[in-house]
Amino acid sequence: MSAANTALERVTQVPGVRGSLLISVTDGLVVAERLMDGIDGRAIAALAGSLVQRLGRAAAGAGLKIPTFVHLRGNAGSVLAAPMANDLVLVALVGLDANLGLARLEMLDAVGHLN
Amino acid sequence: MSDDIRTLTSRLAEEPASLAFLELGEALRRRGQLDSAYKVARGGLGRYPNLAEAHDLMARIFGDQGDLAAAFDAWVEALRLDPMRTSALKGIAFLYYRAGNVAEAREHLQRAVEIDPDDPSIPQALARMQTSPRAPESAQPHVGSQPLTAVTSQSSPAEPSGGDGDRGQLLVDGNGLRLSGSLVGPNNEDVGDRVAAELAGVSREAARTAKLLGLGAWQAIAVESPEGNLYLVPPTENTVLLTMRDPALPMARLGLIAERGAREARAWLGGEA
Numbered sequence: 001m002s003a004a005n006t007a008l009e010r011v012t013q014v015p016g017v018r019g020s021l022l023i024s025v026t027d028g029l030v031v032a033e034r035l036m037d038g039i040d041g042r043a044i045a046a047l048a049g050s051l052v053q054r055l056g057r058a059a060a061g062a063g064l065k066i067p068t069f070v071h072l073r074g075n076a077g078s079v080l081a082a083p084m085a086n087d088l089v090l091v092a093l094v095g096l097d098a099n100l101g102l103a104r105l106e107m108l109d110a111v112g113h114l115n
Numbered sequence: 116m117s118d119d120i121r122t123l124t125s126r127l128a129e130e131p132a133s134l135a136f137l138e139l140g141e142a143l144r145r146r147g148q149l150d151s152a153y154k155v156a157r158g159g160l161g162r163y164p165n166l167a168e169a170h171d172l173m174a175r176i177f178g179d180q181g182d183l184a185a186a187f188d189a190w191v192e193a194l195r196l197d198p199m200r201t202s203a204l205k206g207i208a209f210l211y212y213r214a215g216n217v218a219e220a221r222e223h224l225q226r227a228v229e230i231d232p233d234d235p236s237i238p239q240a241l242a243r244m245q246t247s248p249r250a251p252e253s254a255q256p257h258v259g260s261q262p263l264t265a266v267t268s269q270s271s272p273a274e275p276s277g278g279d280g281d282r283g284q285l286l287v288d289g290n291g292l293r294l295s296g297s298l299v300g301p302n303n304e305d306v307g308d309r310v311a312a313e314l315a316g317v318s319r320e321a322a323r324t325a326k327l328l329g330l331g332a333w334q335a336i337a338v339e340s341p342e343g344n345l346y347l348v349p350p351t352e353n354t355v356l357l358t359m360r361d362p363a364l365p366m367a368r369l370g371l372i373a374e375r376g377a378r379e380a381r382a383w384l385g386g387e388a
Binding site for chain 2: 048051055057060061063071
């Protein structure tokens with residue numbers, strides 16, 4: 001199993017996480033994914049990638065470096081994103097019941113290993 | 116002239132558009148050089164009329180000069196620009212207290228403590244009001260007794276108190292224009308307009324992303340960075356409220372501050388409509 005798949009496996013094991021994937025931000029492509037059935041990885045890649053890029057520009061405008069973690073919260077779940085080196089972003093789709101704190105830690109740890 | 120004032124004066128001379136006037140004006144005020152402080156603050160306010168911190172500084176200077184009506188107006192303006200500005204709430208509370216209106220004073224302090232529960236000066240002021248419901252006649256708001264300084268000690272961007280690492284709050288419309296508030300960058304410059312422009316369309320994009328991914332309506336976006344954290348909430352469908360704090364403040368706490376700001380923004384937007 002590759003390092004990327006190992007990282008996705010760990011993130012996906014967190015309670016409430018419906019899936020995780022590694023995406024390339026600029027071209028919106030899926031590099032690796034581990035998703036529950038019925039979840040469209042390409043849609044996540046395109047949407048999350050675009051949002052992360054936009055928020056990165058806003059952060060730069062505020063004089064901040066590239067974000068290390070982004071959390072978009074909806075009233076039915078969340079998207080978590082951890083930007084990495086080489087234009088990659090680790091993304092997780094989580095439900096309302098998810099342990100967000102643990103998911104965040106696993107994702108940041110995974111990014112540390114993958115960078 | 117002390118070293119810090121000399122340094123700040125030089126910095127402001129080299130970069131007249133910088134926010135160094137905030138720090139210089141406050142340093143002059145603390146030294147009792149109120150005329151100089153007023154001139155510096157007035158100049159900065161002319162350049163940054165929408166900067167809540169500048170109105171806040173003016174209010175403290177007016178207060179020290181004994182012009183309480185002008186201080187009140189300046190704090191009201193600071194609060195209009197930044198509804199989360201606890202220093203303005205505390206200043207207004209003090210003036211109400213001086214005027215014998217303890218109920219209004221208490222209400223403003225209650226709002227301040229909800230926004231910043233870690234500021235020890237607020238519960239202290241509330242306790243003083245309970246034991247002494249009328250302000251002593253001798254309590255003059257000048258530097259000698261320093262009541263204003265004590266009541267309104269605040270986290271100006273040029274002089275962070277370390278309380279909650281306040282870097283500002285910004286209300287932006289769907290076209291990337293600043294509606295209210297200000298945001299201070301790492302070099303104490305106002306980055307509000309730049310960030311507002313980048314936020315154009317964020318609300319629509321977040322709504323689209325959340326909907327298409329089955330997450331329902333978007334409620335908030337938290338952005339972590341080593342130099343600072345951002346928290347975005349949509350007070351209305353077409354506006355975004357951005358709150359920025361130092362990374363030391365826990366994100367969940369930042370979320371509470373942002374939600375409170377969103378409620379204030381909704382009320383303000385309702386009043387403006």
